[in-house]
Amino acid sequence: MLKIKSYVKVNSIEEAYELNQKKTAIVLGGMVWLKMGNRNISTTIDLSGLGLAGIQETDEEFVIGCMTTLRELETDKRLNEYTQGAVRESVRHIVGVQFRNCATVGGSIWGRYGFSDVLTMFLGMDTWVELHNAGKIPLTEFVDRKKDNDILVNIIVKKQPLRVCYMSQRNTKTDFPVLTCCVSLIGNEARTVIGARPARAMVVEDQEDILGNFDQKSEEAKKEVIQKFADYAAEHVPTSGNMRGSKEYRTLLVKVLTRRAWEVVGGMKDEY
Amino acid sequence: MNIKFWLNGIQRQEEVDPGMLLIDFLREKGCYSVKRGCETANCGLCTVLMDEKPILSCSMLAVRIDGKKIVTLEGLQKEAEEFGTFLANEGAEQCGFCNPGFIMNVIAMLRELEEPDEEQIKEYLAGNLCRCSGFVSQTASILKYLNYKKTQEEA
């Protein structure tokens, strides 16, 4: 059972940061994961008084406060217009509306969970995290960073020209994913993200530049490189087995979902 | 810790332990409609409204309701009876244990979505588990209730 000694609703990020330097302190997100833990917490730090819930859009970027709920991501018109509905698709399978009204994007990203749909989705965009101490760093860097006592303040999505598609395979509609996949054209950069491998999401490095100049290719050529890249991804993305699926099945899914998502982004299919 | 909040429309001030979960706090305050079906935020039985939004009271520290408006089914008896009659007319209430959380979320849905269709209903309520009914009759009762509300408005 979770044991909590004290609770502080902080008045500033600075205060939160100070409190969080103690090892037994913890920053509260939506608590949907935290409460399942069996641990003793000296201080719970609540950021909900700092106006960090909500999505701000400027000409250059979306600034998403760490206390923004997954439900707000799901229903935000601007963000979903920008991502062609991919953000909604990435969170709508997560348990239920009440759960998503509790769970925060900050909690999801900070946790860097293996099963995370949210992490997979945000890795598929030009996303930065704003940390109180370390400042702004790209999410691609943050994802492999060791957990420390910093505070995640905002998630920033740079409004590059974007075409994106999110897909997941699940054994039941509201279960954790067996595999997640987000592919995107960020400006000219072709990016493929695979998550729930079941290890945490990773960007698939296209070392052979198979998808280079993807957008300029003919449909025929697109088809060919997509197939080639799907095989490449299946070969290069490390997967393993757990209760939800074997290593072999996951690798099969890497291939299938990568191909399908690229077909959507390449304009060859509307959906699957 | 001392908190001030509204419970079913009444302002209250209470002393709470920092580790107490909202579900336990509400049951302690006599809101027995709030049920626990799991410990992992998966069943939806403990759904209550916080500032109009449906949330899981099992995943909320009681201290966090400071300054907020909490509504449980005890505060929505008229609505519960009105919609509940449709649910019962389908035989869909069954064991009843999931009913309060389910009805809370139905009420939240109807306040949030205008004329939801069957797919939207299923998606909105996906986090409300029920092991008895198989869900079919629950959905039927919502569609009939919507229809009734519509004819009422038109009349």
Add this chain to the structure above:
Amino acid sequence: MKYVNQPVQKTDAMALVTGKPVYTDDLAPKDSLIVKVLRSPHANAWVDTIKTDTAKKVPGIVCVFTYEDVPQKRFTLAGQTAPEMSPDDRLILDRHVRFVGDAVAIVAGETEAAVDLALKRIKVKYQVETPVFDIHTAKDNPILVHPEEDWKLKIPLGGDNKRNLCATAREEHGDVDKVLSECAYTVEHTYHTRANQQAMMETFRTACYMDHFGRLIVLSSTQIPFHIRRIVGRALDIPASKVRVIKPRIGGGFGAKQTSVSEIYPAFVTWKTGRPSKMIYSRYESMICSTPRHEMEITVRAGADEHGIIRALDVYTLSNTGAYGEHSSTTVGLSGHKSIGLYRHTEAYRFCFDVVYTNVQAAGAYRGYGATQGIFAVESAVNELAHKMGMDPARMKELNMPVEGGPLPGYPDVPYAQSCAMDRCMARAKEMMNWDSRSLSQDMGNGKVRGLGVAMAMQGSSIAGVDVGGADIKLNEDGSYTLALGCTDMGTGCDTVMAQIAADCLETPMENIVVFSVDTDISPYDSGSYASATTYTTGMAVVKACQELRKKICELGAEMLQTEQENVDFDGSYVFCAEDENKKVSLEEIGLKSTFFNNIELQVVKQHSSPLSPPPFMVGMVEVEVDKETGNIDVLDYVAVVDCGTPINPNLARVQTEGGIVQGIGMALFEDVQYTDKGKIRNNSFMQYKIPSRMDIGKIRVDFESSYEESGPFGAKSIGELVIDTPCPALAEAIYNATGVRVRELPITPEKIAMGILEKEMEK
């Protein structure tokens, strides 16, 4: 006004939908001690030493009990009527712990925090032994799950604890091997069903307190109040008369609460301390230390002649009871009796089984009770046989299905099918699914392929010659009736169904009947609600009681009218003289008269027990869409046509069917209790053990084709269990038709399909 066969609202509906405090934990005494159990981290171990001193010193702790404190007479937790068929293999706390989660110590304290702390402070040294997990090597394994000398089977069922064998049997009719050798077509396959959780929304829970007579009151969420009285008495080694069991509203059961899972612990605490106590199982506990469905491995041999007539069936079931034997010798029987019976031309059949002990969580009763497992195997085998012959599986079933007046091979509980509309169920299902004009498989051209599947099922209605239903009806002074029952409405609506039956028997409005259930001090004896018994058995007790009460009302009415009883009639409102209808007394007047200077008691208690268990029947058909690359399955449309005799309440019968089908879909496609190699359950929460959500099902369409069962109330049979039996075989068949992949081990996951498709392509 007639109530039978009407979709009447449940009598408790409004309390439930408005969230009234009507369940065990809502009603438990507010000063209850919190009771929790320390659980074994090992699958097979002996408690070497156990130190409780520091735990007892935690402020707020009232008591800590270990194996040294409990009675040493073995008992069973299975809620079954005498003679109990489950072995006596339990103690409240045993030195020998037999699965991860087995009880080691009981702690009771003023607060949950104190109890949690005390649990941590109990120091146990275990002598850890090698566990036995594999069901194939459990029998005659040198490692014994129950080596104790006082293990006892009260009736001979072939069980032998020195062989890890809970039960074994062989039933044979005709020469199976010979007939099979004559068959033009045969199949032999092994099917494997996994353990599933009942997963009712309200976990196990019990509150206890002492009354002013020094008796132990047990308020519990149970399907079996009268059995609980006996079980608690035996466990505590006190007379059952010292125990009173009260059942409030129950948040679902599905068989899980046909075993006494939570009662004995708070009962022991309250008996020892005199203080009120309660034990509320967490979902985690409900997942790791209750009684899920028996895992079974079933080998079927089936043979048909060149016309598709099935001549022989050979079924062998290997059932896994886990660490304890609750319901084990009985569930396994249904795997053969309810499956072989579906094929009426069977000249020869054989049904053999072994039930083995292993070091995993004990199995128990779950809706379907073995029939679900057996029907998956036999229906799948027959479908495979049809494909082998190039015959439409539905056609093969039509040729062989049970017919009214025809035999039910291997089903001992009726001489023949007295009431049976399976043929009409099939015809209606085919019509609803448009079966005859469609192909069993349809490529959608977009990487998806659809398939159709079919299965039949039968169950029983009560345990023949065993189950007892009770009804106690009385007329009150205001002309209302009180109907006291011992059956246990667990959400199914049996309180309402009984009131409907009583209202029609007494020609009175339902509002005029108060239903009361269950309190073992007050309610008439009833074996409880399980085995699909309640409507059929208790329903008849209600009919009998009402009929006799009518006579008594006439007797008193006649006395008031100063005439003989044979001269009067009763129309529900008045007793009147047949010859002069103006000479009458009202029901209210009779009720009032019964309260003064009266020697004719207007109260009747009746029991009913049937020597028969007439099967309800059904046909299930399903259409699925499978993604050929990912193996993803969408259940598009499920058609169920049911013969439950007269549906007393068509709404409740329909919802039973819909709910049963959805549970069956879960079992077929994803529910699977999984263990680590140390015997620890991996999916021990709703986060990891997924039951169907409303997003996981497509359309479900239910219809009824009713036969009329003469031995049941108003022609009714049962429905509760039957409806979970068709999804497993129907889905396996539909998926086969869609993809060519036959999955014989449940659940049928996307992975199994996708990998199966790949394998088939490799073969090409």
